[in-house]
Amino acid sequence: MSELFSDAGRFRRLVAGFCLIIAPVVLLVGALTHPQGKEAAAAHLAVVAENPDRYYWAHAILLLGLALFLPVVLALMHLLKERETRFGHLGGGLAIIGLFGATAVVAVDGIAVSQMGQPQASIEEMAALLDRIKESPGFRGIAVVAGVGLMLGMVLLAYGLWRTRAVQPWMAGGVASGAITFFLGVVTDNRIIFAMAFAIDLIALGPLGWGVLHESDNEWSQGGVVQGAQSPSNEGVPLDP
Template identity: 35%
Template sequence: MATTSPSERLLKTICGSCLILAPAVLLVGGLLHPEETTNAARQFEIIVANLGRWELAHWLIAASMLLMIGAVVGLAHLLHEHRPTEGIIGGATTMVGVMALFAIASAEAAIVPQIGRSGDAQLFASIVTSGGFWVLLGPVLLLPLGLIIMSYGMYRSRVAQTWVAGTVALGSAAFAVSLPTGSPVAFAIGLVLMFVGLARVGWSVLAETDEQWHHPPQMGAQLAG
């Protein structure tokens, strides 16, 4: 029987908690986020009218990405024994997307509101039309792509129920669609599905025995609390 040290138990607790909290905080931040539009002048008006809400939404999104690091480590640990390829490739891909979204959210929380308070609509328009957003969007898309890869690993390894793996994959796909299109419906559906799937994995991790943490059991039914 595997023996788990206090540090390993702490890691399990952190990973399980992050799997629940990361999508939850991201969902709250997404729901609080003011309307987005491709019209720079209109977007500036929306930001100026919702400065506090804009800041809070983006700080929450940034915080969710810090929590997502623990979530990704937890998913990779679940896959390390049965599907290490998906765990490594999916985990690394997701991490790149996490860092990109953290950078964007932090910048939009710290810099954009200051531009809004200055009333410099021309500066805001120049930033929006510079193309920098689209350069960063590519790396952000690696976040849902990595989660889809890890969902496939969970499905093939059977360390989670099929519906859990499918929910995470579908939510990640909807989230990916919402990024370039700006669709609020796809965004909301994606985040809700990601929360449902990842939170279920998180509860399972928290309920695991020491032996199950060291050797993730196959068949999702064994993970039910």
């Protein structure tokens, strides 16, 4: 155990592999746990009042998943550390900014809206307050940053991974598809679409995480090696981005 924590490279590799697998799972559980909200504020608060514990814990799970997704972004950036670094830096930066925005939205929804739906609260006053929050420039701006930033960032990372063949093409396609589906979830506020996005992420990132966990520390330090991801001209040679 002491060797694990004393070897920084190995520790980062294991954290990256673990989060690539677990983060989509946690986010998927959170999306499936979350009750479907309503467009009208009063109707939405009624849903919260009917499912107070489920609503609260769904957001707690989603916050945990978003925290675990940060190492996922860093892991994808690591795979682009020497080749197509512009996609790694720009995509990773946008994705991290999007993660911060998503965390803020989930925190407000999970904490503030949960309290608005309490039985002792005035439904009329709380509905009016929720409408003001949702229509405020600040909240809308954060929501846009979350949706657009995370989508563009992950798509750029996926494109860089595809160009460098750092991962198998279907994995890169899955990362991009998951990001686009997530953006559609933000636009529609539909938990099923969010669940689909996280399921796609699990399919694409899970095998990648498994590969990271089973590669050597030396391969990871060189930018990572994914089985079958090498170019035909370098088949059998470790990928060095």
